[in-house]
Amino acid sequence: MNQTSKSIDSYSTLPLAGLVVLELGTIIAGPFAGSxxxxxxxxxxxxxxxxxGDGLRNSGPVIDGVSIWWGVASRNKKCISxxxxxxxxxxxxxxxxxxxxxxxxxxxxxxxxxxxxxxxxMHLMNSKLIxxxxxxxxxxxxxxxxxxxxxxxxxLSGIVLLTGKPTxxxxxxxxxxxxxxAGLYGAFLINVLLAKGxxxxxxxxxxxxxxxxxxxxxxxxxxxxxxxxxxxxxxxSWGMKSFSERLxxxxxxxxxxxQLRIDQNATTIILQECGILPDxxxxxxxxxxxxxxxxxxxxxxxxxxxxxxxxxxxxQIQDGQSIAQQAYFTMRADLELVKHPxxxxxxxxxxxxxxxxxxxxxxxxxxxxxxxxxxxxxxxxHLSEIEISQIKAHQKT
Numbered sequence: 303m304n305q306t307s308k309s310i311d312s313y314s315t316l317p318l319a320g321l322v323v324l325e326l327g328t329i330i331a332g333p334f335a336g337s338x339x340x341x342x343x344x345x346x347x348x349x350x351x352x353x354x355g356d357g358l359r360n361s362g363p364v365i366d367g368v369s370i371w372w373g374v375a376s377r378n379k380k381c382i383s384x385x386x387x388x389x390x391x392x393x394x395x396x397x398x399x400x401x402x403x404x405x406x407x408x409x410x411x412x413x414x415x416x417x418x419x420x421x422x423x424m425h426l427m428n429s430k431l432i433x434x435x436x437x438x439x440x441x442x443x444x445x446x447x448x449x450x451x452x453x454x455x456x457x458l459s460g461i462v463l464l465t466g467k468p469t470x471x472x473x474x475x476x477x478x479x480x481x482x483x484a485g486l487y488g489a490f491l492i493n494v495l496l497a498k499g500x501x502x503x504x505x506x507x508x509x510x511x512x513x514x515x516x517x518x519x520x521x522x523x524x525x526x527x528x529x530x531x532x533x534x535x536x537x538x539s540w541g542m543k544s545f546s547e548r549l550x551x552x553x554x555x556x557x558x559x560x561q562l563r564i565d566q567n568a569t570t571i572i573l574q575e576c577g578i579l580p581d582x583x584x585x586x587x588x589x590x591x592x593x594x595x596x597x598x599x600x601x602x603x604x605x606x607x608x609x610x611x612x613x614x615x616x617x618q619i620q621d622g623q624s625i626a627q628q629a630y631f632t633m634r635a636d637l638e639l640v641k642h643p644x645x646x647x648x649x650x651x652x653x654x655x656x657x658x659x660x661x662x663x664x665x666x667x668x669x670x671x672x673x674x675x676x677x678x679x680x681x682x683x684h685l686s687e688i689e690i691s692q693i694k695a696h697q698k699t
Contacts, residue, residue, distance in 0.1 A: 316343025321496070323404040324349060325379065329357045330452065330478045331436045331511060332408035333375050334485030339404070339492065340378035341653055347398065347678055348376065352383040352697035355671040365645055373642075373668035374650050382679070383672030386417050388696040390689070395419065397683050399427045404492055408436040411446045425504045432495050432505045434488045440510035455480035455511035460522045466533045480511045487514035548586065551619060552594050558602035558624075562593070563615035571612050572596070640666040672697070 321344040325336035333348070333356065340346040350356055362371030385391040399405070405424065407414065414420060421433050435441055438450015453474055456462055465473040488509050495502045534549070547565045554560060562568070569589055573579070576596055584592075597605050602618055609616040618624065625631050626649040632638075635652040642648070650666050679685045679693065 318342040318344040318493075318496075321345065321404065322402045323347065323406065324398055324402045326405065326407035326409065327436070328408065329361070330481035331484040331488075332406045332434075333358060334482050335406050335434060335436070335488040335492070336379065336485075337375055337377075338486065338489040344404075346379040347402075347674075347682075348379045348381045349384050349386075349395070349398075350381065350671055352385055352672065355383075359671075368642070368645055368668050370648075370650075370666075370668075373666040376669050377650075377665055377667045379667075379669075380674040380678055380682075381669045381672070382675045383697055384693070385696050386419065390692045390696055392418065394679070394683070394685070394689075394693060396427060397685075398678075399424050399431065401682070402428065402431060403496075404432045404434065406434045406436075406488070408450075410449060411435070411437055411441045421506045425506075429503045432492055432502065432507065434492060434507045434509065436484050436488055436509045436511065438511050440513075441508040450511050452478045452481040452511060455484075456515065458512040459515035460519045461515050463531055464519075464533065468531050468533045470533075472531070472533065480515055483514040483518070484509055484511050487517075550590050550593070552590075552597045554597055554600050554602040554605050556601045559619040560597060560602065560605060560609075560616050561619050562609070564589075564593075568612075568614045571614060575612070642666055642668075 318339055321339065323336060323339050323344045323346045325332060325346055325348045327333045327336060336346045336348065348356070356372070356375075358372045358375050359369050362369060364370070384395060386395055421435070424431055424433065437446070438455060439445035439448055456474060456479055459480065461479070462472045462474060465475070488507065491507050491509070495505055495507075547563060549561055549563060551559050551561045564572075572589070572593055573584075576592055578584075578592070600608065606616060606618065620628075626637060634654075636654065637649045638652045639647050640650050648666075675693075676690075679690050685693075
């Protein structure tokens with residue numbers, strides 16, 4: 303790891319302290335990989351265009367002009383603005399490359415080449431630099447120049463057909479599953495290579511958005527004998543070898559949702575609770591309608607208690623608000639309360655897996671574009687005042 307950052311790194315007790323990461327990623331996949339490394343103590347220098355910034359600044363919920371998503375995604379990062387098309391911006395970026403351990407980017411293949419910043423050129427500046435490139439279809443192949451979108455990647459991976467009811471159109475997940483999976487997988491690969499130490503040179507990680515999900519669905523290549531789509535009831539979705547178990551959802555009288563694990567034993571117990579003879583033949587749809595009517599008379603908390611007493615596996619289907627209200631998640635530090643001078647106190651995701659940590663690496667930080675320019679330019683790169691003035695002259699922020 304680069305030793306330069308240790309003197310300015312405030313997370314020296316974390317495992318990636320001393321690692322210098324440059325993040326050119328935008329929106330989700332690249333920034334998510336950077337966030338994972340930053341949470342573990344790396345000095346992540348996020349580089350944005352001076353007049354535009356990362357699209358995450360304008361994504362997700364915005365409260366009083368503050369993007370909550372951005373405030374979580376940029377925590378622990380040093381955010382600078384740099385025009386890579388300008389001579390001084392290009393030169394400054396090259397100075398950063400020389401001092402970095404990792405570069406994360408998720409531009410379309412060829413963008414860095416046009417900026418005269420090809421991976422090959424960057425490796426000439428720093429042979430130990432690990433470059434992670436995340437793109438829609440990968441760096442090569444006939445589709446490499448197509449624009450990458452997370453939902454398209456999910457469709458390519460095979461996961462979408464494992465959603466919804468078999469008789470209805472498949473569904474997409476309600477969040478950026480492909481993007482975050484790619485960020486997670488990319489961060490994992492970076493750490494694997496870091497374990498090799500000085501042996502790793504001229505490394506370029508080429509990751510397509512759909513590939514991590516493709517890996518997670520490795521069973522799908524051996525189910526070609528199935529003639530009809532099974533959707534969410536696909537037996538291998540949860541590791542089962544038959545269609546004898548289902549995971550239906552039902553709403554309670556207080557408008558909360560429960561998910562149940564229904565097998566033959568659970569069906570028998572429920573039918574008995576409803577006064578129906580267990581040997582009576584009933585289709586899954588009829589059973590689900592019966593359970594729906596049965597659970598609709600209970601509050602969620604009472605229904606969970608009853609199901610537990612009947613030894614039927616169940617859980618409340620959570621959302622952000624319900625998670626924030628339950629002591630269990632706070633006890634696990636799965637979410638933590640942070641304070642913002644304008645927004646007050648509110649929850650954000652915590653830091654996990656569990657590891658010794660400081661309070662700093664879970665803080666909310668919705669920075670302005672170029673908020674850390676002076677810090678990086680002066681204290682990290684040790685640029686002269688003339689050089690800093692030249693950089694500012696090419697920016698309108």
